[in-house]
Amino acid sequence: MADKTTLQYTAEHEWVLVEGVVATVGITAYAAEKLGDVVFVELPDVGSGIAEGKVIGEIESTKSVGELFAPVDGTVVAANEAVVSSPELVNSDPFGEGWLIKVEFETLPTLLSYDEYSRLVGE
């Protein structure tokens, strides 16, 4: 599980782990809790290009639907198949095994720090 304090965040409750030119993206524990029991995850195809702010996937729970927004411009280099077959990983380990996609990017937009995100969700 990643160290939450060193991750970057978006206002759409996604976390971003930057390693070189690859960003790993998941949703925060706060978002997972708000969604409830996740039952279905739809992720973009590996190799597809994504544009910051656009909807690229869906996370569905028994009672609600969350959209996955691209946090950066780039190309999807990996999608977490484990989450597709076991959506409950998003609830049980959102910052670890519940990661969603890895994106190769050129420039990183300004994202929220841990402190900024914590203030956003009032924690």
Added chain:
Amino acid sequence: MQIEQKAAAPSGSGHLSGSGDFASRHIGTDGVAQLEMLSVVGYDTVEELVLAAVPEAIHVEPLEHSSIPRAATEREALAELRILARRNRVNRSMIGLGYYDTITPAVIKRNVLENPSWYTAYTPYQPEISQGRLEALINFQTMIEDLTGLDIANASMLDEGTAVVEGMLLARRASKSASNVFLVDADALPQTKALLANRAAAVGIQLHETPFDLDPADVPELDVFGAFIQYPGASGRVWDPSPVIAAVKAQGGLSVVAADLLALTLLKSPGELGADVAVGTSQRFGVPMGLGGPHAGYMAVKKGLERQLPGRLVGVSQDATGHPAYRLSLQAREQHIRREKATSNICTAQVLLAVMASMYAVYHGPSGLKLIAQKVHAETALIARELREAGVDVRSDSFFDTLEVGVVSADATLAAARERRINLRKVDDTTVALSVDELWTDLSGATEDLLAVFGVTARGGWDGLSPRTVREFESELVRTSDYLTHPVFNTHRSETAMMRYLKYLADKDYALDRGMIPLGSCTMKLNAATEMESVTWPEFGGIHPFAPEEDIEGYLQLIEDLQGWLAEVTGYDEVSLQPNAGSQGELAGLLAIRGYHHSRGDFNRTTCLIPASAHGTNAASAVLAGMKVVVVATNELGNVDLDDLRAKIAEHADDLAALMITYPSTHGVYEHEVRDITDAVHTAGGQVYVDGANLNALLGYARFGDFGGDVSHLNLHKTFCIPHGGGGPGVGPVAAKAHLAPFLPGHPMAQRDTIGHRGDAEQPWHRNIVSAAPYGSPSILPISWAYVRMMGAEGLKAATGAAVLAANYVAARLRDHFPVLYAGDNGLVAHECILDLRPLTEATGVTVDDVAKRLIDYGFHAPTMSFPVAGTLMVEPTESEDLVEIDRFIAAMIAIKAEADAVAAGRWPADDNPLVNAPHTAQAVIVGDTGTGEWEHAYSREEAVYPVKSLIRGKYWPPVRRIDQAYGDRNLVCACPPIEAFAD
């Protein structure tokens, strides 16, 4: 007595007392009870209370002349319905086109259709107390999956025509093709074509109609996202559509096949032919024609398309102890969650009729169904042979149950048939069509009469024709695959077994025949026996939707009466009864607004403003009417934020089409500023759609049309007593001011245009058709007719008063235990109140779910959960509950609050208390969780199942523990599980 008159007859009429009066039986609280309730709420009379709650600016002006007659007694109303029924003429129908006479097994009629345990239930949102009808629905789904050869079927559609439309929309969503064109079979049912044309135009899909009687080599290379095929065709033609399906698939499109379920017992299934989607109706499985409805449509899809399905889907999950249990699956597809991004706007479907059709299959079994189909097919073949041998021009050479016959004059042949009380169908001036059905094969002398119409005397009889061997279609299309092999379709052969199976299922469920269902926004009021009485009369049931006008005089009178009465009580000019559910009424209303703007050249008016608090269906319907949804904020009081509304109107000054508001609001409040809201929209050139879901709180006191509404839908299955049937049928009339009347639903085959004020005669012939049948679901309209007839205008008003009093009484009694979230003028609610459980959850960890499931242990159906505000319960007692039952509910809520407080105080652990473990089955308290009989909880067995003493004498036992929602969605199973799954 004086007291009773004062309270129960708010407008001063004294004749409401006395046992001959229906209103006093429909309304649960008598004058004495109402006085007691009024003293709690703080008013002297019901009239005073309602006039204080409803803003003065919208109070109704007294009518000089009312079209609603003085209230009839129950006997009088039935006598009048008898007269109307006698004005209908039941002929032997051979009209076909998707509607066939059928024999409803009496055991199903008596134990399902006429049984309040089935017809008074609500949509199974509380699955723990709905296992009976959920099992019946999974039987329905299994039946559809088996017969269509597809993987996943939903739990019914509104009718075949709209199911085809939904199939088209599904294909558009799921196809990767960039094309905007949908291919339509030229041999499709005419009503289906009209529906496709109207609905496709609204969302910008292009239709391309083509005859499919082609050689496979000639299948056009068209760029389409999908194709629709009628199987067998409207002409009766049976053909092999697999080359067309393959060609569509090759270029990325999906195929939607409308298939006749009875034919599928003999014909290769759509799934085997390669179809992606199958749709149709289950009407001929034991559901009377009823001038067009209600019947259960169906839809089935290939695996992989299940998340694209519209409507409700029953799946198997497990309860807290791992036992299999049924529930509604994949609800996140639906409009109440996904709003404008939902797969469809459908909410109410046709559950009661789906249950009947599934039980018809349980009753007959696969071999019985096949025999019915064989008899129908053989009788058709016999008619063809006899006619041919006599030299008549039979044009059909490959058929199941329908023939086209060439004649000198179709009109003369139809007239000759009518002399023998047979209704044929005119195809063109020199062609007639005839369809054989289950009833026909059981009528002695029918075929001889038919042959005589053509001047033919039967000669060969059955010589050389055996129902089991006749085949008048190519051998490649013969069905060889099994269907309905599950034991449920092969066990209940005797009537005793059938009766007991229906009772076994009904006993699992909680319906109005057990107790109160205080579902906010759903209006679970009485469905009186007298109102239900005529639904099963043959003069209403045995009428084909396209029967000649002279056969349906009684029906047309009833329809026009009801339209007039509904127009009067809502303040509109015209009403169409065609929409089969509230969602369809919304769509019809929005399409009328669209048509109006277009007629004025305002093609850019496409923005629909919808308050954040609106029901999700509003947004889903707007999208289907080709509009863009813009959300208007609600303020801290739960009302439309006027500043935000004005800002949004200014922003969309050029493209504002409509505002949709619900009145009273979805928060159960009479918004004070409603006139300011409607004025602002009109000034900007927009139209006002008032959602009539909450009309029960307004009748007799205010009218939509008077405070600025241009168009509304009503829910006859709420305010006007049509039972919910466990999730349908519904009727969602659309009512409008005269300027929108030309755009209300019409139908190409309507016997009579019952809507006046049409104005422009140049309207397109399909005129915003939204249902397959011209008048929607006429066979249940006598319910609402009888309600209005027996209540009279005074009684309707008294019902409103009693409903508003009941809600305010509940709010007043529970306010000290749970905050009541919103209120309007003078701190009053309308007909429902929202209890805020969030502070309780914060303080104790006890959730809305826990309270809802605990109410089951107390013998109640939960109120509406988390709508319109998450973490709350919305309570609507309706006027029909008596004070004893209302007080029992209040006592249960107070007791549950005390239980939650005990958790907070540490008396019970947060993870082991009667709330988190609710509901408790008999097995749970006797056998225990570990199966040893040991009781290992922090609370006693008695506290678990008998929290109040009165339950000892009359207890509803839920059949399963709390159901794991996530398990069922993660492991989707939507067919009957094997019997072994239930072995312990």
